[in-house]
Amino acid sequence: MRRFLPDKTTGRPAVRALWRALPAALLLAAVLFLCAGCHGSRGLPEFAVPEAADESRTFELTFWAKNDTNKSQTAIYQKAIEEFEALYPNVHVNLRLYTDYGKIYNDVITNIATNTTPNICITYPDHIATYRTGTNVVAPLDGLLADERYGLGGSQLRFEGAGKDGIRPEFLSECYLDGQLFAVPFMRSTEACYINQDFVEALGYEVPDVLTWDFIWEVAEAAAERDADGVYRLNGQKVMFPFIYKSTDNMMIQMLRQLDAGYSTADGEIRIFNDTTRRLLKEIAGHVKARAFSTFSITGYPANFLNAGQCVFAVDSTAGSTWMGSDAPLLDISEDKLVRFRTAVRPVPQADPEHPQMISQGPSICLFNKADPQEVLWSWLFTQYLLSNSVQTAYAETEGYVPVTVPAREDPQYLDYLSRAGEDNNEHYSVKIEATQLLLDHTADTFVTPVYNGSASLRDAAGQMIENVTKSVRRQETVDDAYLDKLFSDVTALYRLDSHGGVSAGGKADLGPLPRTAVLLLAALALAWAGIGCWYLHEKRREKRGA
């Protein structure tokens, strides 16, 4: 079976396609905003919460969502829509599903130009920052959230929503951009380290409650020992990647955060090119040279190597937990390659185990502004329905996600689900529930990086540096200060970090010469306007003659 990974990272080629799509999407975004500039920056009017939801009219809403090619998740969305439509018969919600966030992002960018954005969209705050570069494209939610009738815990709701202050503040705070709320969290996950406990113990170590980077590197290097025939002593195979990291951008971001080193400021000042980054990359290079470390992008899915007994430490999203371990309900390797081992689940390695810090990730929901504010209001009501207990807990249970609302996290049925870890290898698969519990226990230890227009590019650059260093070491290149100087310069240029990711906060692009297609597009627009002008003058002249 082919693997379909949940969360921000998806199966090949999608994940690599996303990687390569982002710069182009930024270019596209730039062109669109330039085009918007041609029209005098006219956009939609600023959204204002209507007096009341209009039930005398019918509304068709479009909801773009992402599922993990997981039929249960699709069913949950569909059930939520049916239930909502039963409560509000004048509303019809059209669901469009995607299998990766990159495609949603690209489609939204494309549809902003034609004002055909969806009403409701599952997305990431980094992406919303780019959507917002247009005028009033994304609806601010502060007024809706606080509205006494239709806000959280509002008097006019026909269902039990999240309730006032019902969204976990750590997760809600991630959705503020420039002091305004532009999304609500839908699901949250973090990363976990999935460990072959048998291997660790065979090397003479015990798995600690909180892993440190020093521990990981020491054990990984011990696991990399080979005999004269190139066979790894630990697994008796010729293949072993002791430590594989799925998302190297998260790896770099978390390492820097744990060391209190620079990444970026809230308003987009880039601080990642510092001495700590330099030191970390040199350390990583050393571990690659010792055959102790590799990445998903270079090697393959961590879960496949873990399950084949070819990996000791596999770091992946908690939302990828159903692929991890000998009894995982989802497997991508054949039975004959699968080995049996005990799987331990721990937070990502830490610099200071007394004060663990881990990234918070997961999808959020944003609403697009429309000429008719009633559409936005009804979209908001549907969004709130997605925050109700039944949707939150059902969706969270499909993978290692956690609900974002307090009532859902305290729901007796959900607590019962958590208490039944290991009862079976599907719904109550122990590794999945342990990964979920990890985030529930460490919610207060999570953090997010600043979101601004261009923050997605910086995130990519952070991971790219680890990928490049890893590749270079494997190609026998020297990773020294000169190499790192060039690397910093290269990723700055590649991700346009010297211009806030290519699109400035002010909404104007600074991407160098326009691509040919953009020039043609703009020329066509100019011609069209010229044609309209000529026609207008011609008509005026005819009128005069007629008069």
Next chain:
Amino acid sequence: MKKIIAIALSVLMVLSLFGCQKKPAETEADTKGEGVMTYDEYAALEVKEDNQPAVVIETYVQAKQSWWDDKATLYTQDKDGAYFLYNIPCTKELYDKLVPGQKIKVTGYKSVWSGEAEVVDANIELEDGNYVAPAQDVTALLGTEDLVKKQNQFVSFKGMTVEAYDETGAAFAYKNPTEKSDDLYFKVSKDGKTLDCCVEFYLTGQDTDVYKAVENLKVGDKVDLEGFLYWYEGANPHITSVTPAK
């Protein structure tokens, strides 16, 4: 005598015409430039945890999977074996010239991703030459260790039976079942040996015959398949043709 001279001249002329004729494509495909490795040399290169070997190959484009952001993914092959080029820097102008059969020189690195040998971070140069590989019937190799030696080649599997893809009993599965805008997966077997197949959306999208053919498959159908022998934790060919078994 005149007759003999006339016949001799005619024979000579015919023979000289044959001599002027372009060499068969297969012969051209064997010719390697200076510093270029043969397929056997390429295949013998081991990608290790701490060593990713540099490669210089000459090969022929067989199919193009995608181009995006000045990077191309290509199925290529010479007479001796195949090379999958993943995400290779390539301008749109160059990509447009990469028609099936076009000879190219590729300088990059060999990589292995989940079992798939591929060339990455490479440079492509156009060269003179043309070769389109015929589909090689590898049905007999199914389930054997020799199948991997045909990795990435344009191959065929004959007389396969469509199996239920999953527990629902469906003959195939969409990667994106709601929008049907992504890969298709299905499973076939012969003599108790199964093969997981993929219709790679970037290579053959929903408007192609193969995509539609797979959407119409029924469990138990007997089919002949053609495609590129991609590898993902085992054989996982990117199927380009599905026809009723002959």
